Amino acid sequence: MKFKWQNYNAAYLFLSPAMTAIFIFFFLPVLAALVMSFTDFDIYSLGDISRARFVGFSNYIDLFKNPLFWKALGNTGYFVLVGVPLSILISMLAAMALNSKMLRFKPFFRLTFFLPVVTTLVAVAVIWRYIYQARFGLLNYLLSFVGINPVDWLGNPRWAMLALIIMAVWKGFGYNMIIFVAGLQNIPETLYEAARLDGANGWQEFRNVTLPMLAQTTGFITITTLIGYCQFFAEPYVMTDGGPLNSTLSIVLMMYKEGFKFWRMGYSAAIAFILFGIILIITLIQLRIQKHHEI
Amino acid sequence: MVRAHSMEKCCCQSKRNTVSQNSFCKKIKNTDFYLLILLPALILFFNACHSVEKKDHVIDFWAMGVEAQHLGELVTVFEQENPELHVRVQAIPWSAAHEKLLTAYAGNSTPDLCQLGNTWIPEFVILNAIEPLDALLKTSADIDTAQYFSGIWATNEIDGTLYGIPWYVDTRLLFYRKDIFEELGHSTAPTTWDDLFDLSLKIQNEGKTEYAFYLPLNGWHEIVAMAMQNGSTLLKDNNSYGDFDAPEFQNALRFFLKLYEHQLCPLGMNAISNLYQSFADDYFAIYISGPWNLGEFQKRLPEFMQAKWTVAPMPSFAGEYPGISTAGGSSIVMFKNSENKAAAWKLIEFLSRPEIQTRFYQLSGDLPANTSAWNILGLHQNERTEVFFQQLHHVKPTPRIPEWEQIALKIQQHVEAMVYGDITPEEVGSRLNIEVNRLLEKRRWLLERERM
Amino acid sequence: MKFKKSYQKYGLYLLMFLAAVLTLAPFVWMLSASIMPEGGANQFPPRLFPKTPTWEHYQRLFRQMNIVRYFLNSVIVAVSVTFISLLFNSMAGYAFAKYRFPGKNKLFKLLLSAMVIPAQVTMLPLFLMLNRMGLVNTYWGIIIPGMTSIYGIFLIRQYIMSIPDSLIEAARIDGATDFYIYLRLILPLAKPILVTLALFTFMGSWNDFLWPLIVMTGDSMYTLPVALANLMGEHAQDTELMMAGAVITILPVLIVFLAMQKYYIRGIMLGSVKE
Structure with a gap:
């Protein structure tokens, strides 16, 4: 295409609605939040801006001294480190089963596994709150058949986070499963045939053909799942409100509470930017690894 | 797919001949434009319908x-x-x-x-x-x-x-199983916490209920009431510093902890799915709650339970009865x-x-x-509401500062951690002081500024 | 060998069947609990099916809880967001895919890196801003932040890039204008991704919770999920009523999904495999 003014002009016209919206309603608030994170803007300042002070980095310093913040960070880490591998593993297994030539009724299974993905998280959290209920809940009832004593899933700090992880995996694995199915279908059959000719068994086929061929898909899935899991919020908001003992308090939930419950907006903005930093680091590491593999 | 349309379909009759404008407007079907305009217009319409003008009546x-x-x-x-x-x-x-x-x-x-x-x-x-x-x-x-x-x-x-x-x-006071108390020789509820504690042990030892008490850990009224009974003001120096390591607060914490150390309350279940069923099922016998539950207990408890429960004022640690409540x-x-x-x-x-x-x-x-x-x-003729009437003459407000909701939340969280055995009452006090003092920094600054 | 194959096969079926049951169980329980009489869902052992089914909880939702209004709010918001964002994103995606202009790469990189910024960062200032504009507690309060999505622009760009330049050149030689090409050539060709994105946006908007909760300050403007969470605050003891509310919230997205699942699933593949 030639470089002509009218070409630019049309491009800018096409871009302008979306870009205007993004700059005004996304980038501008991000900047405002950044400035806010260096102030003690809070409920006192809402009515009278002279009651806000620039405080430099003290919000950030306070946060690093606040055990609750480390707790939230640790919880989020737990959720991510257990939830993401579990979710990817289950997605991959489900995808391989769906891709198996032995299996019929594939549309049925695919649909079933995908249903939780499209349903409303709030509604799902409401349902699971009752399923996890210690005395009358369905889960404990089922577990009683295998001799497991009732667990107070959402009331016990040891189990509450695990309960949220199980629900989150149940809710989300179908999505990655679909992507894995697509990835699996893109692997040429000839590779498997060649492997079989070399006498590879099922496990070797998986190790030497499936896994390497899925590397790129897995990388994509890992990044998106990681970022999504880092921001988990609605599950604890609806089901536990961060409790018991703050064992399910996530970074975003803490940010939300500080910001929208107590209106300590400066403090809340600082949490948001730390979260941003973490996500950024994860993304960069992941990209580095991926690049390394490609070379 | 791409066919040259006749110029009559042009929607833009602009006489100006700038290249960009002309080329941009040429050859667009009317229907396309209608579609592009219709939906936003519809949204606007919906919005207009619902943004009701505020009238002064x-x-x-x-x-x-x-x-x-x-x-x-x-x-x-x-x-x-x-x-x-x-x-x-x-x-x-x-x-x-x-x-x-x-x-x-x-x-x-x-x-x-x-x-x-x-x-x-x-x-x-x-x-x-x-x-x-x-x-x-x-x-x-x-x-x-x-x-x-x-x-x-x-x-x-x-x-x-x-x-x-x-x-x-x-205000909050005791809801309890009258039948069980009577079986154990108490025609009225104990007036001190120590007596109530002894009775609770008895209830549990004789297997009357699974737990004597139900004290949900997601609230703060119980512990704050106990502390105020002990004379704790919770905060000091014009409500600008925490006072949680003072003996008044510490003693209340220790008593609270004792209830759990003797396993008189179920741990964890801060979301008993149906309180009323549990009360009727002999799951617990004593519950601290407010007046809204008078109606709820009447409505939701089965018929045979109705004569078996009643309310009593808050016990106290010593002296005054009823004890202070929030x-x-x-x-x-x-x-x-x-x-x-x-x-x-x-x-x-x-x-x-x-x-x-x-x-x-x-x-x-x-x-x-x-x-x-x-x-x-x-x-006043109703036994249960009359108890509330008495209790309401023995109430104290919590510190009247904007930060109170946050402080209360912190109290609740630290008490919860104490009950789970993660920290001692002394640690609750010192940690609360640190966190609350940090929280009140803004208040101290504002007080200072107003003084100037 | 033959024996081993069929052994594997039955094992696979058993596993898949179990997994399917586990996946569906919460939904089945939701449905059946929603028609149990009050207290029916709090029994031990839990009942999977109601002894005496009743519609009373649904009737309560419709008569006392204003559920129709919430439903309409959800529909209006979701449809508006879908339409506007599709328009804006596709225009921007097209520009990024097929135009060269100064600052393009920088802008695109800026957008891509902005995808790392969690949306929650913007919420406080955004609320104050929309409030200044008088848009809090109106449909626009939800629509405006949802008007564009960087991810959407990105997906559309990826897709449009696969449309051969020669097609556009040919149209241009025929005398078609930029806008005409966009409307009559690009949009029809990009239909698969557009349908997919429309579905994604619609469902995302329907299921969204946090922002509507913040921006809809008035009861009559709640969307279904906000109304449901609201209900949870007041009626946590009424398991059966809550389940009926969950059914009503989930049902519409489920129907939309079932009707269009082909596009949805194909779309996920498009979005990720084109990576």
Whole structure:
């Protein structure tokens, strides 16, 4: 295409609605939040801006001294480190089963596994709150058949986070499963045939053909799942409100509470930017690894 | 797919010949444009339909869940008396109320009137969001201060200025299984915590219920009431520093912990799915709760249970009986932003009338703030409500500062951690002091600034 | 060998069947609990099916809880967001895919890196801003932040890039204008991704919770999920009522999904495999 003014002009016209919206309603608030994170803007300042002070980095310093913040960070880490591998593993297994030539009724299974993905998280959290209920809940009832004593899933700090992880995996694995199915279908059959000719068994086929061929898909899935899991919020908001003992308090939930419950907006903005930093680091590491593999 | 269309279809008849404009507008089917314009127009239309213009004869009144549900009938009466006025009641859920109100304040979309939990009043005072009512009260023929519980009224006064009129009152006391207490030789509930503790051990040892107590760990009223009974003020130095390592607070913590160390309360279950079923199923025998549960217990407990439960005042550690409890309940406040203050005050006066308070109790079960309604209703003859009446004369407000909600939350969280054995009572005290002092830094700065 | 194959096969079926049951169980329980009489869902052992089914909870939702209004709010918001964002994103995606202009790479990189910024960062200032504009507690309060999505722009760009330049050149030689090409050539060709994105946006908007909770300050403007959470605050004890509310919230997205699942699933593949 030639470089002509009218070409630019049309491009800018096409871009302008979306870009205007993004700059005004996304980038501008991000900047405002950044400035806010260096102030003690809070409920006192809402009515009278002279009651806000620039405080430099003290919000950030306070946060690093606040055990609750480390707790939230640790919880989020737990959720991510257990939830993401579990979710990817289950997605991959489900995808391989769906891709198996032995299996019929594939549309049925695919649909079933995908249903939780499209349903409303709030509604799902409401349902699971009752399923996890210690005395009358369905889960404990089922577990009683295998001799497991009732667990107070959402009331016990040891189990509450695990309960949220199980629900989150149940809710989300179908999505990655679909992507894995697509990835699996893109692997040429000839590779498997060649492997079989070399006498590879099922496990070797998986190790030497499936896994390497899925590397790129897995990388994509890992990044998106990681970022999504880092921001988990609605599950604890609806089901536990961060409790018991703050064992399910996530970074975003803490940010939300500080910001929208107590209106300590400066403090809340600082949490948001730390979260941003973490996500950024994860993304960069992941990209580095991926690049390394490609070379 | 791409066919040259005739120039007549051009939608843009611009005579100007700038290249870009011309090329951009050429050859677009009318239908395409209609489609592009139609939907946004539709959205605009929907928006227009719903953004109802605020009229000066409308009173917007926000009330919490159950109260809002029962307001309808009273509002109808009010509107019959004042045909020129219209009241719009909006229900907001308790769980989200605090956030919602602050959001509305931040968003300049506060109503004319609002039901406000009385621990929240200081927050809205300091925000300069609610209207002082002293002048209006002075001229009022309907509201007589003498008819109100003094401890409750006090929660509405900040630094000597009145900001809310109590609507209904609330405090916490013991709900218990009368039948079990009687079987163990107690025709009335113990008056001290130590006696109650002994009785609880007995209940459990004899297998009357699975647990003696149910003390949900998601609240703070119980521990704060116990501390106040011990003479703790919770905060010190004009409420600008925490005072949680003081012996008054520490002793309350130790007693609280003892209940759990002897496994008298179920640990964890802060979400018993159905409280009433559990109470009836002999799961626990003692529960600390407020007046709303009078109605709920009557409604939700099975018939055979009705004679088996009753209420008793808070025990105390020593001396005074009933022991101090927290001053709760809701007041009605008027927002500064209201453009309709005269009409709003009319509604406050209306809702404060003894006969309207009476009707509201009949509808909602909320105990009237106006004591003359208690007489009309014969609540003194009712054994259970009379206990509340006594208790309401032994209530104290929590510290009246905006940070209280956050401090209360911190107390609750640290107490929970203590009960789980993660920290000792001493650590609860020192950690609370550190965190609360940090929280109050802004308050100290503002106090300092005002002094200058 | 033959024996081993069929052994594997039955094992696979058993596993898949179990997994399917586990996946569906919460939904089945939701449905059946929603028609149990009050207290029916709090029994031990839990009942999977109601002894005496009742519609009372649904009736309560419709008569007392204003559920129709919430439903309409959800529909209006979701449809508006979907339409506007599709328009804006596709225009921007097209520009990024097929135009060269100064600053393009920088802008695109900026957008891509902005995808790392969690949306929650913007919420406080955004609320204050929309409030200044008088848009809090209106449909626009939800629509405006949802008007564009960087991810959407990115997906559309990826897709349009696969459309051969020669097609556009040919159209241009025929005298078609930029806008005409976009409307009559690009949009029809990009239909698969557009349908997919429409579905994604619609469902995302329907299921969204946090922002509507913040921006809809008035009861009458709640969307279904906000109304449901609201209900949870007040009626946590009423398991059966809550389940009926969950059914009503979930049902519409489920129907939309079932009707269009082909596009949805194909779309996920498009979005990720084109990576």
